[in-house]
Amino acid sequence: MSGASDDGDSRLRVAARRVVTPFVDRTVAERVVISLAAILLSVAVGFVIVLVSGRVATCETAAWTMPLSGIGFCYDPVEVYVVLFNGALGYPFAVGDPGLFDPSWTPFNLSFGLTLSETTLLVFTGLSVAVAFRAGLFNIGTQGQLVVGALATALTVLALAPLLPASALGGAVLIIVGTLAGAVGGGVWGAVPGALKAYADANEVITTIMLNFVAANVAYVLVLEVFRAEGSSVVATEYVPEYARVTPRLFPGSSDFALTVLVAAGAAIAGLYYLLEHTAFGYDLRTSGIQATAAEYGGVNAKATTVRAMTLSGALGGVGGSVWVLMSEGRWLESVPNLGFDGITVSILAGNNPIGVLPAAFLFGLLKGGGLEIGFRTDVPTELVGVLRGLIILFVAMPEFFRMIGRRTGLGGGPSRKTGDDGTAGNGTSTDDVTDGGDTDG
Amino acid sequence: MGNPIAALPVVSDLVEDDYVRSLLGGTIATLGVLALLALLFPASVAGDLADIVFSRSTAASTARLAAPIVLAGLGGIFAEKSGVINIGLEGLLIISAFTSVYVASIVGVGTAVLGVPAIWVGLLGGVVASTLLAGVFGVVCIEFEADQIIAGLAVWLIALGLAPFASTVFFGGVNTPNLGARVSWEYSAVMVAVATLASWWTLYRTAFGTHLRAAGENPRALDTVGVSVSRVRYAGVLLSGVLSGVGGSALALSIGQFVGSGQTMVQGKGFIAIVAYLFGNYNPLGTLGAGILFAGLDATQIRLQQLGYAIPDTLVQTIPYVVVVLVLALVGRTRIPAAAGEHYETEE
Numbered sequence: 001m002s003g004a005s006d007d008g009d010s011r012l013r014v015a016a017r018r019v020v021t022p023f024v025d026r027t028v029a030e031r032v033v034i035s036l037a038a039i040l041l042s043v044a045v046g047f048v049i050v051l052v053s054g055r056v057a058t059c060e061t062a063a064w065t066m067p068l069s070g071i072g073f074c075y076d077p078v079e080v081y082v083v084l085f086n087g088a089l090g091y092p093f094a095v096g097d098p099g100l101f102d103p104s105w106t107p108f109n110l111s112f113g114l115t116l117s118e119t120t121l122l123v124f125t126g127l128s129v130a131v132a133f134r135a136g137l138f139n140i141g142t143q144g145q146l147v148v149g150a151l152a153t154a155l156t157v158l159a160l161a162p163l164l165p166a167s168a169l170g171g172a173v174l175i176i177v178g179t180l181a182g183a184v185g186g187g188v189w190g191a192v193p194g195a196l197k198a199y200a201d202a203n204e205v206i207t208t209i210m211l212n213f214v215a216a217n218v219a220y221v222l223v224l225e226v227f228r229a230e231g232s233s234v235v236a237t238e239y240v241p242e243y244a245r246v247t248p249r250l251f252p253g254s255s256d257f258a259l260t261v262l263v264a265a266g267a268a269i270a271g272l273y274y275l276l277e278h279t280a281f282g283y284d285l286r287t288s289g290i291q292a293t294a295a296e297y298g299g300v301n302a303k304a305t306t307v308r309a310m311t312l313s314g315a316l317g318g319v320g321g322s323v324w325v326l327m328s329e330g331r332w333l334e335s336v337p338n339l340g341f342d343g344i345t346v347s348i349l350a351g352n353n354p355i356g357v358l359p360a361a362f363l364f365g366l367l368k369g370g371g372l373e374i375g376f377r378t379d380v381p382t383e384l385v386g387v388l389r390g391l392i393i394l395f396v397a398m399p400e401f402f403r404m405i406g407r408r409t410g411l412g413g414g415p416s417r418k419t420g421d422d423g424t425a426g427n428g429t430s431t432d433d434v435t436d437g438g439d440t441d442g
Numbered sequence: 443m444g445n446p447i448a449a450l451p452v453v454s455d456l457v458e459d460d461y462v463r464s465l466l467g468g469t470i471a472t473l474g475v476l477a478l479l480a481l482l483f484p485a486s487v488a489g490d491l492a493d494i495v496f497s498r499s500t501a502a503s504t505a506r507l508a509a510p511i512v513l514a515g516l517g518g519i520f521a522e523k524s525g526v527i528n529i530g531l532e533g534l535l536i537i538s539a540f541t542s543v544y545v546a547s548i549v550g551v552g553t554a555v556l557g558v559p560a561i562w563v564g565l566l567g568g569v570v571a572s573t574l575l576a577g578v579f580g581v582v583c584i585e586f587e588a589d590q591i592i593a594g595l596a597v598w599l600i601a602l603g604l605a606p607f608a609s610t611v612f613f614g615g616v617n618t619p620n621l622g623a624r625v626s627w628e629y630s631a632v633m634v635a636v637a638t639l640a641s642w643w644t645l646y647r648t649a650f651g652t653h654l655r656a657a658g659e660n661p662r663a664l665d666t667v668g669v670s671v672s673r674v675r676y677a678g679v680l681l682s683g684v685l686s687g688v689g690g691s692a693l694a695l696s697i698g699q700f701v702g703s704g705q706t707m708v709q710g711k712g713f714i715a716i717v718a719y720l721f722g723n724y725n726p727l728g729t730l731g732a733g734i735l736f737a738g739l740d741a742t743q744i745r746l747q748q749l750g751y752a753i754p755d756t757l758v759q760t761i762p763y764v765v766v767v768l769v770l771a772l773v774g775r776t777r778i779p780a781a782a783g784e785h786y787e788t789e790e
Contacts, residue, residue: 049604053611138591202770203778205529205591206720209713210763217760225754345599348592381610386603394596398586 038395087373113255115369124320125343135309136289141208143340144215149318152185182322190314512733513689517682524678530597532712538690542568568691576683616702658779
């Protein structure tokens with residue numbers, strides 16, 4: 001679609017428009033508005049949940065009293081959100097006096113480091129889910145691909161470490177090879193459901209869910225029986241050598257956050273965006289995602305594209321596992337966090353747009369970092385963060401709800417978007433038509 | 443243990459009843475062979491295995507473990523047959539497991555409401571909670587045309603956060619204290635059997651069942667004859683809430699406690715339920731068979747561990763998942779209802 005309409009334009013204008021289009025395109029703008037509205041609505045519902053549970057819980061003195069009514073509540077919902085977002089950044093605003101910037105605040109603090117560490121990990125898993133989504137595939141298996149990739153990384157680095165000099169150079173080689181191993185491991189694990197989908201017509205939603213369990217269980221047994229570190233109380237491999245880890249420089253060591261990895265994550269975003277929007281492979285991938293049969297008529301090998309997309313998706317998830325091992329844990333550990341599942345939420349919030357993955361991952365990073373602070377500073381159970389995460393996804397999943405509100409209140413403006421692309425609204429595999437919608441004609 | 447393999451040759455010609463019959467036949471044949479071996483060689487592994495498989499305690503724990511799987515699986519059939527893929531069964535099990543224990547503890551074990559003992563009031567409470575959550579899911583999917591898979595995941599995530607959250611608020615920790623009373627396994631077994639037969643009868647012998655299947659296969663036809671597709675789909679989704687609610691409550695009340703750490707006490711049983719009804723090819727009887735098979739494997743494995751056989755339990759628990767991937771790979775497309783996952787817009 002896009003290729004034909006570009007012929008008459010000067011190359012520069014085409015290039016400029018291609019960069020700008022995603023940001024001015026109505027569907028993208030609408031998606032951003034819906035995502036923001038979903039976040040706000042979740043915050044509001046969370047507010048009510050905190051209030052209600054604060055009414056039920058017992059405490060000596062009320063933490064918050066409702067204006068006008070004088071009813072006391074055990075939990076202070078305002079404080080919860082102040083602590084959540086302020087705490088996730090390491091309290092740039094003085095506690096007790098929100099709004100007053102704390103001059104002694106530095107971005108290189110522990111809490112913000114934890115937030116960014118989570119953000120970095122979620123960028124990779126979010127991209128993993130997003131690339132599959134764009135190909136019309138719902139990869140719920142990023143979690144399993146991450147588990148396999150992480151194990152591949154840990155074992156590869158541990159196996160190669162004795163062969164290389166224990167220097168910065170040796171470490172760099174180990175990190176690169178380890179990350180490649182993670183990409184291969186995750187890629188292979190992702191290729192399996194891709195091939196099953198392409199050649200056996202097996203629903204990838206089901207197969208990837210199942211392969212998550214298989215990956216977790218098999219990796220666990222492998223480490224338990226074969227690769228377990230001696231004397232370890234938990235089921236875990238040996239630690240990789242210190243010089244083969246990506247260690248924090250600017251941020252405190254215990255934050256497990258290295259800025260270089262976030263930069264690499266940014267590069268991955270840019271690379272994936274370029275791949276999707278500006279290469280033949282990306283075009284094949286997106287067209288088979290939007291309309292598989294049409295893509296076939298257009299000469300796209302849909303089966304091969306499916307396998308490739310799932311392999312790429314799995315590889316990204318696997319790299320997420322590498323980062324988890326080399327940056328966060330330093331070893332493979334039985335309790336793998338739910339980064340892959342959170343990647344689904346990140347990708348959905350981002351509208352499956354690689355660029356949107358960054359702010360979405362940052363939001364969930366904030367929730368993670370802020371959740372820890374809620375546990376330290378308030379009586380409200382930290383599980384609140386899990387509820388918020390679920391609510392955000394629920395609301396993002398129902399764009400029609402916000403469109404309806406927009407139409408009712410007149411805020412949404414413009415004619416209803418119900419016609420045309422909304423035949424796809426019930427089917428998340430095609431939630432996306434970013435640059436090449438019919439409205440890009442010059 | 444060879445049940446899945448015994449079923450494989452017939453899997454290729456997937457005529458619905460034949461398939462289920464072979465599944466059940468394979469299971470019975472395997473058990474028969476095991477019994478024969480045990481009679482001939484009572485001192486061997488087969489003897490031990492038979493003692494376990496045919497023991498009362500294994501039957502009890504199988505019933506206990508199978509209840510949430512089979513009941514949620516039956517619920518999943520109703521939702522999916524009506525055209526709404528409910529991947530949030532896990533969330534429904536979690537929320538009902540917690541609520542049942544909470545309600546039972548509020549009523550107070552030992553007291554009764556209108557002659558109904560607290561524990562059964564708890565079960566009812568669990569069913570109500572699960573049905574409400576399923577109702578929200580239904581509104582989101584049917585009214586607001588949400589993507590069903592994403593909304594289902596959201597249901598799971600919300601319950602996964604909400605149950606431990608509420609448990610901490612009410613009981614001061616993610617695990618509730620033990621009620622000191624529980625539902626015995628015979629009740630679980632009866633509930634499973636009744637629900638299976640009732641589901642089968644509803645799906646294949648009532649007008650409502652016909653409407654339900656039409657809503658998933660050909661909603662336009664249903665619309666044409668004047669039946670509201672939305673209404674039928676709401677019924678399907680709410681039924682999945684009711685059945686999952688019974689399953690989740692039975693799971694928690696069979697122990698008398700809700701455990702909310704990690705993946706909670708439900709531990710993926712909602713996803714196994716999806717496996718069960720796919721493996722049972724959307725047939726309630728097949729779902730029952732698959733649920734008992736998976737739960738039985740788990741129960742047998744637990745006993746084997748206790749007898750000192752060093753089988754990594756995690757690998758045994760992996761079997762159902764691998765079986766499903768294999769079945770999907772060999773059979774390919776499961777007979778998913780044609781219009782499942784798609785929103786239906788009523789014609790004017």
